[in-house]
Amino acid sequence: MxxxxxxxxxxxxxxxxxxxxxxxxxxxxxxxxxxxxxxxxxxxxxxxxxxxxxxxxxxxxxxxxxxxxxxxxxxDPVARGLYWLELRGEKLAENNKRVSPDLAEMVFDVQEQIAELRGESPASDSFWAAATQLIEKRTNIQELMDASRAELERNFAVWDEGKPDRGSMLTLELKAILSKIAYLRTLLRDVDSALESIRAA
Structure with a gap:
């Protein structure tokens, strides 16, 4: 330059x-x-x-x-990982359509909780019980996100030292954790949006 x-x-x-x-x-x-x-x-x-x-x-x-x-x-470790894939002609969505059963269950559970909350009247006790549960779930999602980002950074050095014959396996591993982080990020955004509507109620 x-x-x-x-x-x-x-x-x-x-x-x-x-x-x-x-x-x-x-x-x-x-x-x-x-x-x-x-x-x-x-x-x-x-x-x-x-x-x-x-x-x-x-x-x-x-x-x-x-x-x-x-x-x-x-x-940013996540942006770096995505960019690293891009430089290799890879995209996160390619060969990565499966979500782990645990994560899929969490997404379904949280979306169900959000729908339940939106269906309740803010004046009802059940509304505030659902809101409290959603706040607890948000804490759990954030903890999982933090752990996933830490796992991503721990694995960077291992992936950098990977053997050429494991190249495609390393790419799949990187995609899997980046995909998990993307799902968690979306879930946090949805929860925050729902909680914001509670504050406005």
Missing amino acids: ICADCGAPLSAELDSFAALELPRKLAIELPALERVYHELSRKIHPDRFASSAAAIRDASLRGTALLTRSYRTLR
């Missing part, structure tokens, strides 16, 4: 890892990522090239936007 001779920004089409001068690995040390991002951002910041030729100013703006997008993608 930066000319080695003059230090000017270059117009370059790079993936997020290359933009931040990182190998395509799932495990990333966040302090190092932040340090590299700020260092590169200072070097190509548009203010440094305000009086330069139009092509250099344009390269500075494009480079800054690329660095910001790349940093936001790579600092």
